[in-house]
Every structure is written in structure tokens, then in C-alpha cells.
Amino acid sequence: MGCIKILSDAISNRIAAGEVIERPASVVKELVENSIDAEAVKITVQVENAGTKLISVTDNGRGMDSDDALLCLEPHATSKISHAEDINRIYTLGFRGEALPSIASVSRLRLRTRRHDDIEGSEVLIEGGKFAETNPAGCAPGTEINVRELFFNTPARRKFLHSRSTEERHIQETLWGLALGHPAVSFELIMDGKTVFSSPCCKSLLPRIQTFFGKELQDNLIPVDASGPAYRISGFIARHGFTKNSRREQRVFVNSRPVESPSVFAGIRDGYGSLSHDGRYPPVFIFLDMDPALVDVNVHPAKREVRFRESREVTSFISSSIRDALRNSQAPTVSVSRDLPLRSILAGADISYAPKKNVQDSIGGLGKAVESDIKIPVRGSQLEVRPFKPQTGPSNTAERPVEQDFESVSELRILAFLDKTYILASSANGLVIIDQHAAHERVMFERILDSAGKSRTLSQKLLIPSAIELSRSEVMFLEKHRKHFMALGFEIESFGANTIIINSIPDGLHQDNLKGLFSDMLADLMDEGKSNGKIDEAAIARAACRNSVKANDLLSFEEARSLLHQLSRCELPFSCPHGRPAVINISFKELEKRFGRRK
Template sequence: MGEIRVLPEEVSSKIAAGEVIEGPHSIVRELIDNSLDAEAGQIKITVNNGGKDYIQVTDNGRGMTEADALLSVQKHTTSKISDIEDLNTIATMGFRGEALSSICTVSAFTMLTKMEDGNTGTKLTYCFGKELSSEPAASNTGTQVIVKNLFQNMPARRKFLKSNRAENAKIKDEVLKKALGFSERGFVYKADDRIVLNLKPGKNISERVEDIFGKDLNDNLFEVYHEDEKFSLRVFISNQKHTLSNRNGQFVFINRRPVFDRALLYTLNNPAKGIVQAGRYIYAFVFIEIDPSIIDINIHPAKKEIKIKTAEKIRSVLFSNVERLLRTHYYPARFGSQETYTVSSEYGEGQRVFSGGTSILRGTELSESFASGSPDIFTGPVVNGIEFDDVSDGAALGPADKLADNENRIPGPDNIIPDLDNLLFFRGVVFNTYIVFEARDFLFIVDQHAAHERVLYEKFKRGAKNLDAVKNLLIPINFTPPRAKYADYLDSIDAFRGAGLELEPFGDESFNITTVPAFVPEKGEEEAISYILDEFNNGKMTPDAREIKERFIKLVSCRSAVKEGDVVKEPQARVLLRELNNTQIPAVCPHGRPTFIRVSKENVEKVFKRR
């Protein structure tokens, strides 16, 4: 007798059901999808014990006839598609015809449904895939589905369900995402006799966000809209007042379907680096409407993932629009238009107080100009053949009326870097890292490395006339990527070339790098390339020319900046603070760390129990 056998129907149906139904939240998701496709205006979800014992989803949609109700719980029956071509133009939430039959296989299932023009409704019962029956019953227009005793016939699966609280949280997340995607529909979610969400039909996404997350977040969301031939993009992001320590406040919808797309989420968060503080994440609501013919949603059992033919174009548009929103709106102006502050232009020369450091990427020209305390710090240097304009607003230490011309400047926390002469008294540097100034009612503490890094980064970004220039390496740098990444490097050769790295295949396993960006310091090429390749190998960087170049600029800025332990005297400290005040984004370094903090006298007195 052979080893291969046909599985009994009971076994194969349970296996199939297990792929679609992960837990109570999966059932709620699939039933809501059916309600949405039935054009329901109001959907009510009720669960007990985390949905393990009882789930009820009721809607006021179109309802079904008895014949359709009986067909709907059979395998691969659906009203959404009829032939293979329909898979190329799916515009509904559901389409496979698997959900109801899978639910019936692992639960005690009851459906009550009625069409608007029907004289009576239909009650259908199907217990763990057995004993299907139907009968006439009184019913309102629409459909009600009740699911009891989930996985009772699959003890191994049931024991792996989480606590009631955890399962309720998953269900809430599913309801919340559907409610965001369909703001014109009403949703009520009730768990163990407690109303968790009660969302009335709204006019737009802003009303729905306010109902779920509160008025304050909605008031601090900023919107951008882009329309292309094949797609449209609408993005809402929060400002500095509303951030999270995780990405739980970020949602992506494609044709109103919530999706999880790592590349899109990466693109969404990448512009925030250097603007949003490290370890914090913005709230974001991304709505993409796209021609169904250029997407494939039939790649994941739960329809969470999606393939897009024009993914690269969408990511590019998303990046540029999010970056523009962050640069113009992330830091709210608390004091109206007062975005700049009076600074003095006269500080004397200071002595050189630190050596060049140990990193071979350390830019000596920039470091020495900072150490000199010169008023023309960073103005018009030539670094490794890259010429810089005088890009400060007016002179580097120019008067306030010149600083006010910088329309794109993003103010820092509390929108203030104080008047250096009239408010701040230099009190020294602690731990050879933090510059301390004292004002009448607060301390102003500056991280000397982070602040200098921000200044250098913006000089590179704004001042270089030829950042696209490359230099040829006399001796190519050879590297062998991990075997699993070799194909990725082959596919990304054009992206690396656009960032100044020319990759040439060398043999079957390695590459030679023959050029690097011209602004990378001499003798620092290997360190810079090693950093970029490590980031790519570890999945921390996408193969995008703009992003690769950005990483180079950040690296050179970091290595060129004054370091922890370098001694900084008062003249240099004041020049650094003035240059920081002259940047577009003074509050954080290019990596998102704070450049300064304010400690109020009141808080200090509270620590010492004086208040």
C-alpha cells in the first residue's frame, strides 16, 4: 500500500479553516467585511469572554434570500466574483468564498437574514460543519451572525487563544481599522456588556479620527493630498504634541482595505528621522486609492498584505509628501509667528581647545573652524573638493532681521532658543559634553555633539554645489555580501549608482566598488562604505538612491562634529548655539536625538521640595 492518502473531509476542512480563522478577531474581521460589502450603514459587534464563547455581528445591509443563505456557508461560494478575470479587478472586501464555511467548521453557527423586500427572514444553523438546517423566522432587514464555542472541536487550537483582555484588544483593533477605512458607516463594539466603541456615521475621516482618538489629536493632524494617473494619496500625520513609543498609531489603507506593508511603513517613517526624536513615532493615517487592475490582494489568507505594480512610484510620492508635512508642521509654533530670536554678531576669537579626534572620517577643516570660535564658522569651506556657499541666513552670526527670512525654519520645543546676550549666561560644560547656560527662570542645556551634528548636516544639505559628484577610487573596494543578499545587490545596482556608489559584479559572489560620493573624506571611504553595507545587509535601509545618499551625509556630519570629551569654551559654545538657532530643525540632530533641553527653575525647586 502506498504512503500517500486522501485526507478525510472533516480533517481537510479543519486545516483550511485554521488558515483563515486565527482567532475571534479573524471572525469579526471577516463578518465585518461581509457587512461592508452588503452596503450596511450600521454594524454592531458584541462579544463575550474575548469572543471565545460568543460573537455576534449585526448589520442593516441588503440581507439574503434563503437559497443564498444556504449557499453562503458552503465552500468557495461568493457573490463577489464569478470567473478568473474578476481576480484582477477586485473592489470588495471579501472575494474568496472561504470565510463563512471556515467559521461554520470550527463553531456553532447561526445566521438570521432578510432582504428589504422579503416577507419573512431565514434562520440558518450549522454546528461545527454538521447538521445544516434552515427555517423561516422573523427578522429585520439585514443579517445577524452568531458564533458560539469557537474551536470547541479543536482543543489544541483553543488552548492557544490568549486571555480575554488580549483577544478583546485584537477585536477592537480590527473594528477600529474597519471604522477608519469606512468613516461614513456606523460601528458599535460591545465586549462583556461594556460599550467599547460607539461610532456614528461621519462625514469624513477627520470626524472619525476625532471620535476614536479625541479632538486634541484631530486638531494637531495635518493633511496632504496627491493625485496621479493611476492612484491618489491622502495622508494625515501628527505634530510634536502627539507621538507614540511604537507604531500602533500608524494605519495604511489601500482602496479602504487596511494592509500591512513593511516597505510603505518604512517609507512613512523614514522622513521622520532627524525631525522626530529618536524612539518616538508620529500618528499617521495613509489612504491610497489605486486602480484595482494593478494590485494583487490574493496573496495572504487574511488579506493583510498586497502587491502593487507601481509600488516604487507610490513610495516615492509618500516619502516626499510626508517629508514636506513634517518639515512644515511637526513643531507647532506656540508663540504665533515669533520663530526667530535676536542674537549678537560680535564674539571674539577663541583658542583651539580640542584635537581632531580619532575617527578617520573626522573632517579637519570643519572641526578646526569650530574650535577657533570664529564668527564665520562653516561659511564657505571646501571639504574634499566640495565647495560650499555661504548658506546661512545673512552672515553666519547675522542680525535678527536676516534670520527672520528663513521661512522654512522649524522651531524647537517650546519654539525657543533664547536671546544669547540678554538672557543666557554661560555656566560651563558638564561631563565634557553638555553646555550649560543659565537664564532667570530656567537652565538651557545643549548637547555639543548633537547640536554641532545638526549644524553640519544642514550645511552639507543646503550648501554643497555638487553633492552628486563622485570620486574614483584608485584601488576598488571589494566586498562579499551574505549569500541571501547577493540578488538584492544585483537588483539595487542602479540605486547605489544614483547615490554615488558604483557596484561592479566581481566573480559569482562579490562586488567591487569603484566610486564613492566626493564629499566622503579621504581615507574614510572604507568606514563609510562598511556602514552603508551593514545597514543594507541588516534590512535597516531600502535600496533607494536618495536614502543611501542621506545616510552618507548623516555619517559624515556625525564623524565631523565635535565629540563627547572635546573641550568647548564660552566663545565656541555661543557660536555653536547661534549656528544651531540658524538651522531649519534646531530641536534634534539628524538621527532624532534632542540637541537641547530646558529645565525650569520651578522643576528644580520641586526636586528639592521647595515647592
């Protein structure tokens, strides 16, 4: 006789429960999702002893009749799908018919439920998966489920629970996620008799964000709203430069389901043009809506992850939507006060800029002479702006002299330089501080990227080609990504097994210490490839700028001014390509506050 047996329902339910119900927060998630699916507009969650003693979820949703009250606790019992093809059009949060039997198999559960039109409701008691009692019950319309002594019959699972505060934090985080995804539902969380939060239903997401994450974060958000043929994105994203040190404030909802998705995170990272391997994450609260057939929600036991049919499309849709939202936002980067974007400061100076595509100036300032300097009409006159050139670099004799009245043309007056790092300027509204290194990196990054792939890629031919010895892995890496390097204006030849010859580099990059630049760049990129997996032109340009721009260059006023002009023409002028702020404003309002002149 063979040795294979079919497991009893009790055992298989408990095994399934192990996957679905990891900790008290999983119970909260499943019960609240059921309440949302039942179209409740008021959900109250009560927890005792971090959920190990009691988790109670009460809703005013549609309720169940007495038959369903019993049936819902059976495995694979669901009202949400009935045919195999329904799996491709799931609009509800639940669909498997697994949550309630799983919870019931590892706790003592009491269900009370009543439909709105019924005169009385039903009560079902079930302990460790075994039905104990069913009775008619006098209860309010809706459903109340009490889960007591979670994991009482699975002591190993109970032992794996973390400290009380950790489990409470998970419960709160879970509920925040669901509440953010459903602003039209009112939520209350009570822990050990104390209200932790109570969030009435709201039309907009912002009050809820403020309740959960504070006013400062809310003040630093801008809306995002875009539609493509297959997707729509809405919600709020952080202004450029406002970042946090964890992903906690990156909340993503796909068809209102809170999810974690690498494709979405990649889109966010690309959209901001910054990498998260430096440990900073811009907060985002985004809702992605799409035909349910384009997303598989059945890939994770806790329904936390989803798989997109066209994940690259999703990534690029998110990335371009975020980019557009940032570009359209008037507000500046991280700042003590956020009233004063650089663009508007400069706009206040009556300066209009030549269209971006006409810009030909040398940004690094270390390249060849400028063919056509930018003409900037200023109060009726024509002002020439020279390219930015750090004083420590080689001199550029072909530059033309600068107008005497350069300082007077703008209300943004450069006041001083601090620590060979910051440009201090005054505007009509206060003090503006520019990190010259970050600003220069941004300007150079956009310029290099702008010319990438164009037939007229701007690159500087080296008078003396530079031979560089690389390690085997560096050579292989370079080979693999050669086309991206070429697109940016690097002209590289192999010379022997481990030696390469560089004939050209993108215009604006420093030519001095090319060996150092190249090996630092490759080290950065190889690291990035490991953590992020994606090496493209943007990644290479970022690495090139990071390693080419040097801090501590002493600038002249004129060079600083030119840098600001160039920065103001950038698409995302308020941060460096790695997401750190390039400009900070301190408004007079802020100064007055600090000096106690106003409250």
C-alpha cells in the same frame, strides 16, 4: 490502486479554516468586513469570554434573501466577484467566498438576515459545517451572525489560544483598524456586557483617532494629502520627532483595506529620514488609493498583506508625500507645548535667510575658511553670520569678527548652556531648548546630502591621505556601496587586499580620528543593511554625522547662534537625522500651568 483521494468538503473546509480563522479576532475581522461590504452604517460587535463563548456581529446593511442566506455558507460562494479578471478590480474587502464556510466549519453559527424591502427574514443554523436548520425569521433589516463555541471541534486550535486578555486585545485592535478605515460607519464593541467603545460615524478621522489613541497623539498629527498620476495619499502623520516604541500606531489602508506592507513602511521610514532600528516609530494613519489593478490583495490567507505592482514607486510616493507634509507643517517637534516652531521663532526676529542653494558656509566648522559668508538682512542692516565651530576644534583664523550687537537682533535670546549639551534660549513665547548635538547632526546631514551627486560636491581633500585597515567583510561592503560614498564626497582607493586610502571626505566632517569614524560608520551601516536592507546616500550621511558630531563641545554664544541660524535653514530642523528631537519648546502657558498660575 493508487493512494490519493479527494478530501471531503468538511475536511477541506476545516483545513481552509485553519488558515483564515486563526483566533477569535479573525472571526470579528471577517464578519465586520462582510458588514462593511454590505454597506452597513452601523455595526455592533458583542463578545463573550474573549470570543470563545460568543462573537456576535449585527449590521444594518443590505441583508440577504433566503436563497443567499443558505448559499453564503457554501465554500467559494461570493457575490463580490464572478469572473477571473474581476480579481484585478477588487473594491470590496472580501472576494474569496471563504470566510463564512470557514467560520461555520469550526463553530456553531446562527445567521439571521433580512433585506430592507422584505417582510420577513431568514435564519440558518449550522454546526461544525453541517446545516442544522433553516427557518423564516422575524428580524430587523440587515444581518446578525452569532458564532458560538469557536474551535469546539478543533481542540488543538483552541489550546493555542492565548490568555483572555491577549485575545480581547486582538479583537479590539482588529476592530480599531476597521473602524479607522471606515470613519463613516458607526462601531460599537461590547465585551461581556460592557461597552468597550462606541464610536459614532464621523466625517473626519481625527475624532476616531482621539477615541482610540488619545488626545496627545491626535494633537501631534499633521495632515498629509497628495496625489500623483497613479496614487493618492491622505490621512494624518505624526509631527517630526513624535514617535512611539511600536508600530501599533502606524495604520495603513490601501483602498480602505487595513494592511501591513513592507513597501509602505519603507516609504514612511524614508519620509521621516529616520530609521526604525532604533525602535521608534512615528504614528501615521494613511490612506493610499489606487487603481485596484495596481495592487494584488490575494497574497495572504487573512488578506492582511498586499503586493504592489510597482512597489518602489509606492515607496517613493509615500516617502516624498510625507517629506512634503513635514516640510509644510508649521509646528515643531516633540515638545512640552507645541505652539512654537523654531522657524516661527526666528521669523519673529525679522530675519530672512539667504536661499538654501546659496549657502556655502562650512557647517562642521572644522573645514577650510568660508568663501562667502551668509548675509542676513536684519532690520535694515546687514549682519554677517559665521559658521558654527565647536570651541574644542582647531581654530579657524580666516573667520571674520562678529558684530557686537549680535545678541540684540533676535528675539530668540540665548540664555545659557546646560551640561555642555543643551542651548537654552528665550523667545517672546517662552523657553526653547536645543540639543546642540542633534541640531549639529541635522545641519551637517542636510548639507552633506544636499551636495551629494552634484558636480560640485563639496569635499575636503586631506593633506595627508589616511590609510585604514579593514576587515574582509568591511572591504566588500565598501566596494558594494562605493558609488554612494563617492557621491557624498568620499574619495577612496583600494590599497592592498584589506587596506583603503581615503583622499577626501565630505566637507564638514571631522578629519581627526578618521579611522575611528570610518570603522564606526561601517559598523552602523552594516547593521542597518542587515535590518533594513537599504544603503543609500542618506544612510551613509546619517552614519557619518552620527559618528562625526561629538557631544559635550562647549560652545560660545556666537557659535550657538550660528548653529541656530543654520538649523533654521534646514528642511526638517526639529529633529536629528535619526528622528530624535533637536528642539523642545516650553511655552509661558506651560510654565504658568506648571507653577500653578493658571489651570
